[in-house]
Amino acid sequence: MTRHVTIEPVAEQACDSEPARGMDVQRVLVLATCALALLLLPFISSEYVLTLAVEVMIAGVFASGLNVLIGYTGLASAGHAMFFGLGGYGIGIGTAIYGWPLWASVPVTLVCVAAISAVVGAICTRTRGVEFLLITLAFCQMFYGAAVKLRLTNGTDGMAGIPRPDLSWLGLSADGSIVFYGYVALVAVAALLLVARIVHSPFGSVLIAIRENERRAMAMGYAVGAYKIGAFTLSGVVCALAGILQAQYTYFINPDSMSWQSSGEGILMVIIGGADAVMGPFIGAAVFVLVKQGLSLITGEYNLFFGIFFMLVVAFFRGGVVGAFRTLIGKWR
């Protein structure tokens, strides 16, 4: 059968080149500045600042993973802490219980989380809106409940002794704050680049189409269900990676990492930073960690003041910090 409306490829036109060269230069400059700051930080800051930086980066990876769903696919999950926790428990079980080396535990954990998130995603993505929010929350609570009851992982007491990477072959010890900072920075940058690559790929453009108008995406010829499961799985794996880093950071994992509060914090980071940009959740994580830390130094009721801060961000910074920055740049131009 012949196709009747064939949109023939035409000769290359001048306007076929990517339109946003200026934006690319801007992006490269921003990324170069961030990279420089990451490199210089250990040399110009105290151990306390490095600790905060590690927390920011781990939270940033978690929020970036969550943003694949919230920002790019338009699916607000209230349960992604389950994957954060599963990542931590995965290497905890692999290393501390079975005695596997880290290089084996990490990939096995990520593959297992990918499989679990694909199954959970296949169920959850059959719903949308508030139903999706609630069903992801329900799954999270289910895993939380399992972690509380599981004797293998010491229930509510959690598991200690989760190792950091062995870098003795480089003459380094990851127990030192600078080395561990470098390790987390490397993993975080790699995770961020992976997420950026995927959301800016043809696959990513389908996710955006689903976010914008799911029915249209379907009418275009996309099997949207498969794409949503793919996004859910990717999101779960990146969150699990953050969970692995967190477990290594504290040498410990317990069910609190899977609590609904942890999921909620991830959503806050995405909203504060801005869901419409790859860097948004990372910036949101930085703001979240630093503001919360700063407030806790001033008052014991920091949650109250953080709530007020969050309301101000939502009310006055549409699109979060990144959105406000873009608006500012637009006005300046």
Next chain:
Amino acid sequence: MSALEVRNLRKAFGGLEVIANLNLSVPAGQRRAVIGPNGAGKTTLFNLITGWQPPTSGEILLHGVPLRSGRPDLVTRGGLSRSFQKNMLLDSVTVLENLRVACQAADRSRHSFLRSPASFPDVRRKARRAAEKMHLDNCLDRTVNELSYGQKRQLEVAVALCAEPKILLMDEPAAGTSPAERTNLIRLINELPADLTIVLVEHDMDVVFAICDVVTVLSYGKVLATGSKDEIQGNPEVIEAYLGKQHA
């Protein structure tokens, strides 16, 4: 063989029968209008044909091949594309991106997740060609929100064309447009390749008669009449049920 054939199609919502044993055969290359009063079952018929709703019974064949209901994506990839009565566009992205994503659906690059869309220039070129067909090439970098209503309707059709369909279903393409936008849209639709089969649902009889060769009139989910413009305009049952005296 008909491009589109509907056999004994029936759709009931509970006790309400919206489509009742409907038969329809549209030869390849024909411009067919489906008209009828509100509630006649026109949009439901489109939803059944394009897989958005499952029929209660009956069969729909595209070039002799039965269509699978419940999978609009497969229907589109099978060569039958549609535009919607209400704009169904990707509002916050550009016209070019709307068209590029639509063209990408028919390309193997749709599965790629580690390369940039810029690595697939053919898809981008096809999107530009689709824009040219519907005279949208001067606003490629504008977001949908910045388009006029008439341009949005043009984009609706352009997006549907990106699937390179054998059959194009258009659900009230001129709905809500100004007279000037309507005239422009009619001209653009008439400029589409003559071998493209078009099935059009439209209330505006001027649009129907300006585009279509054959008209099918639905009433209460059944075919009341099928024929040329003159036959339909002269059919007393159609005049009574739908057209009224001004189009007779």
